[in-house]
Amino acid sequence: MRAVRLISASVSRLSTLAESRGTSVRVMANNAITIDNLNPNIIKLEYAVRGPLVTRAGEIEKELAKGAQKPFNKVIKANIGDAHAMGQKPITFIRQVIACVTYPKLMDEVDFPKDVVERARALLSGCGGNSMGSYTVSFGIEMIRRHVAEYIERRDGYPSDWQTICVMIPIPQYPLYSASLAEYGLEQVGYYLDEDRNWALDVAELERSFKEASSNTAVRAIVVINPGNPTGQVLTRDNIESIVKFAHQHKLFIFADEVYQDNVYAEGCKFHSFKKVMTEMGAPYNQTELASFMTVSKGYMGECGLRGGWMELFNMDPQVQANLFKCISASLCPTTLGQTAVDCVARPPQEGEPSYDLWIKEKTNVLDSLAQRADMIVKTFNTMEGFKCNIVQGAMYAFPSIQLPPKAVERAKAEGKAPDVYYAFRLLEETGICIVPGSGFGQRPGTYHFRTTILPQPELLQEMLEIFKEFHAKFTKEHS
């Protein structure tokens, strides 16, 4: 960074003298921090799910509120996995427990189920001064970490050490990986999922990508999202085994984003955790380094605003783990109320307990309805000209490919937009439907996709799909 760059127009209040000292640049400006001396990693960082399209959607909402005339009367936010915002109701037990720990006097005044009160008192006893207003240890309340370890043991049938569990916020999600890598100046090595095999991970493709990257960088880790975001696939056990073998062979740390582990819909599909598969494969594969992530934002809970989740570390070098925990402790602690939600999920009401029936009923309703919507969305998309949509086996998203007419591609270029971004902006402006263009996630060159959630409640989803179909027909006609 010895070169002094030209000063852009919008920082014209900068005076002219610029000198370099040592390896750092010093710009004599009226402002201490300008775009010219900002960390270039920050400028590179992009986060697709909350980009300009979403900003525009917010503006449109304000225009509508002010009475602007548009061909639609509301914005449908199909861009973000935000279940409650799309009408899903919270799980009662979680909310009752949080209300009780927040304002314990309620437990004397309101007739809450016995298990709610017991849980609330147990959690409070794990907090300094019996208050959710105290800091917790940086990795989360010990009792909650133990419950998480028990949850994992029930799920996998193998031991989990609560001391490798860290209750955390926020859980990284897909485009966040690229954003975080950019912020830290790390390189991203892309591998393509196989769209023709329902987004499976093809080991030959992993090898190609690894080989290509290894010529100029040290590849250290692989991120796998299962069930897939934005692609909605649920990995088979065989597929996971090959990934583990690949990771072991090339000494890669596996980051398993398993936040959709409860969201599995398709007949014959089952969620297999990386930890369980790895353990069952035996030596040497059970030595592979792994961090697995889970959250209360997804699943049947959809509690995005509470910011609770957990991470399990498996086979991490103890010195590295100590350093990681040191970094985590510098963020003080995760929110106690988010941790409370984590506890309810890790240790849900058990059969025979007063809240059990309602818990099961609410959970089943949410998951059944999501399964129906997953089906509905795929069927509709596959009736649309130029659309091809894989089965949504799990997670909360469909990621159809769309063929855009050459004229649409040209117009997009004329407007300086990627073709799928052009399509998404047109859709938003003309129908109020907000989706995420595929280019924000990465796609094979020359193909176009978008991600939509399956979260709008059934009636709204039906309406959305009809409007979408109509728009797409019109768009295709206009550009053919």
Added chain:
Amino acid sequence: MRAVRLISASVSRLSTLAESRGTSVRVMANNAITIDNLNPNIIKLEYAVRGPLVTRAGEIEKELAKGAQKPFNKVIKANIGDAHAMGQKPITFIRQVIACVTYPKLMDEVDFPKDVVERARALLSGCGGNSMGSYTVSFGIEMIRRHVAEYIERRDGYPSDWQTICVMIPIPQYPLYSASLAEYGLEQVGYYLDEDRNWALDVAELERSFKEASSNTAVRAIVVINPGNPTGQVLTRDNIESIVKFAHQHKLFIFADEVYQDNVYAEGCKFHSFKKVMTEMGAPYNQTELASFMTVSKGYMGECGLRGGWMELFNMDPQVQANLFKCISASLCPTTLGQTAVDCVARPPQEGEPSYDLWIKEKTNVLDSLAQRADMIVKTFNTMEGFKCNIVQGAMYAFPSIQLPPKAVERAKAEGKAPDVYYAFRLLEETGICIVPGSGFGQRPGTYHFRTTILPQPELLQEMLEIFKEFHAKFTKEHS
């Protein structure tokens, strides 16, 4: 990083081949990530308030619980500003509002004050699907940001633009600055506060420090903590003016950590915000770049576990601000329940509203009691041999200097500890009192300090001070 370092004993399972490619090191080990290829910035990162002493305090608590015989029966955590853990009771209005937004059905079942219900409903109407389980915009709910801007306007008498407000978690705190700088590989330039003038900021010292650092680095920003942590001073208006002039002259961005703005105790002391002082100084000083921080963890609220706070940006370059907001959006959103607490603090119950009297009573009780404890702690310390403790004008900490006998310094060296760390460990092991050694905060070479909070409730604080006094007499005798 072309050199390959020796492999330490605890990673002896590493095999031997190590090669460097380009600028990155590649260690052929059984683990993908080891201490040898870890980002060296992470290894450097230290966070004093939650270090080995605190780990040891936790172990001692477990030993006591298992019935270990010690000369004390509990650990007193005077190391961290965690009010509720030390017995302070939550403010009722905040907890009632959070309970209502979490489980809205309560508003039909319980006779909450009218302003609690109104506030809860207003906040829910700002959330997607009327649920706290929805994501908010990354900078926080618009209504809450507007309330924060109004709070700042009331405090300072000058306009505040709600769009420059970001509701956030977590609020950085003192040793976190050094930790974060280390993580990002940035250099820290220390300036000393003037202990003989009650920890005032001396401009000559700022100039010295700036000049020294400027020879090999570009200094961009200055952090000021007012009221002071760990030092407890409240800056005079004159002192703030000189800091602003200094920052303006050297084109520095000011980070004003003003999280203790409600914690001012000493006769004649008053909190002046940097923004207000800067604004009243007029041109050119009112152009200085500033970020000011506030939290619900401190003040009279002490809600550390809820993770709510805010930041106001003033005069930031618009392009830099856009980049900062982009980074913030990659963390999705702050916890909604933490945001709810922020709203209650930014717009507390007003005179004539049903919750007003209780709010004022609780707030006054907490602040009066803290003022008494501040006084009590300073008076006691100043009766102790070799102790010198400035008035705690504000914040939540005392930071006395202690003269350690040469023999203590020698023993510390023999144990490989800094002398103040040795003192703190002895105190912990023999009395159960947990403080933070001054070396974690930085102190003039050859001087020794520690930080203790003023948070133990009056009776416990009295007990703690007596034990402390006894220990110190014994320690001094032993080492003289």
